[in-house]
Amino acid sequence: MIGRPTALVTGASSGIGAATARLLAAQGYDLILVARREDQLAAEAESLRQAGSRVEILAADLADHQGLRTVADRAQDGPVDLLVSNAGTSAYTPLADLTPDDVDHLWRLNATAHITLTRAVLPAMLHTGSGGIITVASLLAFSAGLDMGFPRTLYVAAKSAVVGFTRSLAGELRETGVSATVVCPGLVDTEWSGGANQGDPRAMPAPDVAQSLLTAHRQGEVLCVPGIEDRDVIRRWTDTEPTLLLQGNHAELAPRYRCPAP
Numbered sequence: 109m110i111g112r113p114t115a116l117v118t119g120a121s122s123g124i125g126a127a128t129a130r131l132l133a134a135q136g137y138d139l140i141l142v143a144r145r146e147d148q149l150a151a152e153a154e155s156l157r158q159a160g161s162r163v164e165i166l167a168a169d170l171a172d173h174q175g176l177r178t179v180a181d182r183a184q185d186g187p188v189d190l191l192v193s194n195a196g197t198s199a200y201t202p203l204a205d206l207t208p209d210d211v212d213h214l215w216r217l218n219a220t221a222h223i224t225l226t227r228a229v230l231p232a233m234l235h236t237g238s239g240g241i242i243t244v245a246s247l248l249a250f251s252a253g254l255d256m257g258f259p260r261t262l263y264v265a266a267k268s269a270v271v272g273f274t275r276s277l278a279g280e281l282r283e284t285g286v287s288a289t290v291v292c293p294g295l296v297d298t299e300w301s302g303g304a305n306q307g308d309p310r311a312m313p314a315p316d317v318a319q320s321l322l323t324a325h326r327q328g329e330v331l332c333v334p335g336i337e338d339r340d341v342i343r344r345w346t347d348t349e350p351t352l353l354l355q356g357n358h359a360e361l362a363p364r365y366r367c368p369a370p
């Protein structure tokens with residue numbers, strides 16, 4: 109790479125995205141900042157420029173088809189050495205209470221945008237044999253079977269999709285020089301969900317999450333959980349996958365399904 113690297117960060121107007129942009133500026137990156145609130149982006153951009161970065165802002169709604177297209181086109185134009193696909197919103201509503209349009213928008217923002225933007229930057233990264241994709245999912249991706257006392261089906265589905273997408277992509281990218289990392293924070297102290305986590309003693313500060321995702325990326329970690337020190341916890345979870353695949357992949361129906369119809 110000649111000159112300064114460029115990172116495109118979505119959800120850069122607050123929280124984890126803004127904290128990541130600040131760290132990247134301190135590490136010598138130029139930045140393309142994406143979110144809807146142009147005034148917030150402009151204020152972030154101004155302080156990052158003072159740190160010496162060239163900063164471009166792109167105000168767009170990633171839940172909207174045209175907004176996502178605009179950002180994908182800009183991402184494809186490049187150069188983008190690092191994509192931090194972080195923007196998201198909570199959808200803690202029972203599925204039946206969401207309108208079809210809500211479902212469409214929430215899915216586009218929380219799931220499709222990660223894939224579309226990755227697809228936009230990948231060809232150039234593969235061409236140069238360098239670059240990185242970081243997606244921000246959530247620890248709730250692993251909560252599908254748990255009773256947590258609040259509805260979150262579409263959010264869990266989207267974040268699980270992001271985990272599956274990024275982990276699978278990381279395998280596809282092996283030996284290419286391009287890496288993929290998915291970050292699954294627990295509670296984070298940000299504007300998230302109307303500031304619901306602010307002041308919660310279990311919530312991690314956004315700069316720590318930003319630090320973890322850039323460190324995980326640098327270390328080549330595929331699945332990063334900022335609050336977990338013992339990597340064996342994550343390994344034990346991923347180790348169940350071959351068991352399920354090998355034991356479930358049979359031509360013969362499992363006997364317990366052979367019971368006669370009532």
Ligand SMILES: NC(=O)c1ccc[n+]([C@@H]2O[C@H](COP(=O)([O-])OP(=O)(O)OC[C@H]3O[C@@H](n4cnc5c(N)ncnc54)[C@H](OP(=O)(O)O)[C@@H]3O)[C@@H](O)[C@H]2O)c1
Pocket residue numbers: 118119120121122123124125142143144145146148168169170171172194195196197217244245246247292293294295296297298299300301305314
């Ligand atoms: N906070 C937590 O407890 C927590 C836990 C696990 C995972 N996460 C994940 O972390 C990521 C960042 O969240 P955060 O905690 O930093 O919350 P945040 O402070 O609310 O930041 C969310 C960011 O996403 C942007 N955004 C929201 N809707 C958008 C849209 N339709 N189009 C474009 N940008 C949009 C927001 O900017 P604008 O409003 O200006 O558009 C903002 O910059 C999310 O993906 C979230 O799922 C958060």
